[in-house]
Amino acid sequence: MTDVTGSTSVGASEASTAELVRQAADEISRLVRDELALARAEMTEKGKRAGLGAGLVGGSGLLVLYGVAASLAAAILGLAEATPAWLAALIVALALFAAAAVMGVVGRRKIERATPLVPEETVQSVKADIDELKEGVRR
Numbered sequence: 447m448t449d450v451t452g453s454t455s456v457g458a459s460e461a462s463t464a465e466l467v468r469q470a471a472d473e474i475s476r477l478v479r480d481e482l483a484l485a486r487a488e489m490t491e492k493g494k495r496a497g498l499g500a501g502l503v504g505g506s507g508l509l510v511l512y513g514v515a516a517s518l519a520a521a522i523l524g525l526a527e528a529t530p531a532w533l534a535a536l537i538v539a540l541a542l543f544a545a546a547a548v549m550g551v552v553g554r555r556k557i558e559r560a561t562p563l564v565p566e567e568t569v570q571s572v573k574a575d576i577d578e579l580k581e582g583v584r585r
Contacts, residue, residue, distance in 0.1 A: 477575060486569040496560035502553030506546040513542035 516539035524532030 481568055481572055481575070485565040488565040488567055489563070492560045492563055492565075495556055496563070499553045499558075499560060502549050502556065506549035506553060507540050509549065509572065511545035513539050513546060516542055552580030 516535055520535035520539055523536055558578050
């Protein structure tokens with residue numbers, strides 16, 4: 447509607463539509479911030495799990511190195527003199543290898559649980575939000 451000055455007056459229904467659009471924009475903005483915060487928290491947790499797993503795998507590699515050194519010591523002692531000293535070194539080497547195997551398996555499992563490095567819960571939540579918005583627009 448145009449008045450005598452040529453300006454358009456805004457009706458009550460247009461003002462409420464504008465208000466609804468503003469509220470929707472505010473809600474979407476808050477929703478996006480909340481989803482980003484959720485994604486950040488989820489990725490932080492996955493990063494911690496992956497870091498712990500990587501540390502355990504690295505530790506198992508170090509124990510394998512010590513196991514190899516003890517095995518070499520056992521072989522040398524066994525060949526140098528046929529006494530029980532080599533047997534003690536061999537037992538230590540086997541214990542180190544067993545500990546390395548346990549650490550490696552535990553570390554590998556932790557890494558597998560941390561991957562894929564995608565915020566899965568956040569992705570599902572965003573998809574649900576999009577579906578809800580689509581449904582609201584259809585109505």
